[in-house]
Amino acid sequence: MPFSFTHLANPDVILIEAKAFVDERGFFSETFQRSEFLEHGIPFSFVQDNHSRSRRGVLRGLHYQKRPAAQAKLVSVIRGEIFDVVVDIRKGSPFYGLWTAAVLSDQNHHSLFIPEGFAHGLLALSEEADVVYNVTAEYSAAHERGIIWNDPTIGIRWPIPAPLLSPKDGRLPTLENADNNFVY
Numbered sequence: 001m002p003f004s005f006t007h008l009a010n011p012d013v014i015l016i017e018a019k020a021f022v023d024e025r026g027f028f029s030e031t032f033q034r035s036e037f038l039e040h041g042i043p044f045s046f047v048q049d050n051h052s053r054s055r056r057g058v059l060r061g062l063h064y065q066k067r068p069a070a071q072a073k074l075v076s077v078i079r080g081e082i083f084d085v086v087v088d089i090r091k092g093s094p095f096y097g098l099w100t101a102a103v104l105s106d107q108n109h110h111s112l113f114i115p116e117g118f119a120h121g122l123l124a125l126s127e128e129a130d131v132v133y134n135v136t137a138e139y140s141a142a143h144e145r146g147i148i149w150n151d152p153t154i155g156i157r158w159p160i161p162a163p164l165l166s167p168k169d170g171r172l173p174t175l176e177n178a179d180n181n182f183v184y
Contacts, residue, residue, distance in 0.1 A: 002030045005040040008102065010095045013086050014042065014113040015102050016074075029109050031076060032134070042113050044072050046134035054082075054124035054131070059163035061121020062087055062147040062172070066181050069143035070116040071135040080129030081105035082122045083159055087147065089175065090117040093184035097175055099156050104131075117182040119147050119175075123158055145179050146172040 006015040020029040037043075054060060062085070065071050075084055084104050088095040103125070104110045114120055122131060149156070149165065151174045172178075 002033060003036050003040075009100045010086070010088055010098065012088075012095075012115050013100055013118070014040070016111040016113060018109040018111065020109045031111065032074070042074075044136045046074065046136055048135045048138050050133040050135065050139075052131050052133075054122070054129050055164075056124050056127050057160050057162075057164050059121060059123045059149055059158070059160075059165055059169070061085070061169065062119035062149060063121065064089065064119045064145055064180075065137065065140055065143040066145050066179065067116075067143075069137050069140035070182070071137045072116050073114040073120060073136075074111055074134040075104065075114065075120070075122070076111040076132050077104045077106055078130045078132055079106050080124065080126035081107070082124055082126075082129050082131060084112050085121045085123075085156055086112070086114050087119040087154055087156075087175070088117065089119050089147070089178070089180050090182040090184040091180070093117075096184070097154055099154055101156070117184075121149060121156075123160055123163055125159065147175050147178050148172040151175050
């Protein structure tokens with residue numbers, strides 16, 4: 001089996017560890033195999049791929065798209081290292097407002113599956129980080145929303161205390177004030 005699947009503190013979020021075949025030339029790793037993902041509870045088809053590059057200390061997020069353009073995501077790092085965070089924003093969920101995180105890197109070959117109903121953010125830990133997101137719905141500016149990275153009710157413990165933010169991300173609302181139509 002080329003993958004192992006681990007449900008995190010919120011069991012709807014799945015850490016995927018890909019097996020890397022390493023030799024003196026470098027490595028080879030499968031990053032997605034539909035049958036394996038289906039077998040482990042990830043029954044989604046991806047319709048858009050995104051690639052971002054961030055320098056150390058850049059924080060992107062916490063982002064989501066509300067319904068009907070909600071996105072599930074498969075997040076992977078192809079160069080560098082990130083602290084990847086998800087927050088359950090499904091009203092009525094026993095995990096509502098709780099966050100979980102994983103370190104993803106080009107060295108550990110981990111990916112994170114994030115279902116619809118979660119806000120997502122990442123913090124670049126390496127000098128540069130290239131992140132690829134496979135998503136289940138195309139980008140929709142009309143449905144794009146977010147939550148401020150340092151919402152005190154969520155209490156994310158970011159490993160870099162003063163991250164670099166876009167002006168837009170710096171103005172996002174708290175979870176309490178977010179435009180969110182997800183129900184558990």
